[in-house]
Amino acid sequence: MARYRKVDPRIWNDAKFRGLSDSAKLVFFMLLTHPSMTALGAMRATVAGLAAEMGWPSEAFGEAFGEVLAKGMAEHDPKAC
16 A cells, blocks of 8 residues: 555554654654655754754754654764764
């Protein structure tokens, strides 16, 4: 069913995803669908830059992004952006 979809609808059944706040879910979707995301699932960006793209304060984005990181749903290397 997800063959032609970028985001598999079964994500709504995933326990990790369901455990995220609404803000963290939005950040996760933003990461999944970001235009700079490569086919390997990597991109160069700063947390402040991603927050600015969403029009969020850096603190709010950082908190939501932290949830995604804490659940192991994304990795971040601040030295490599």
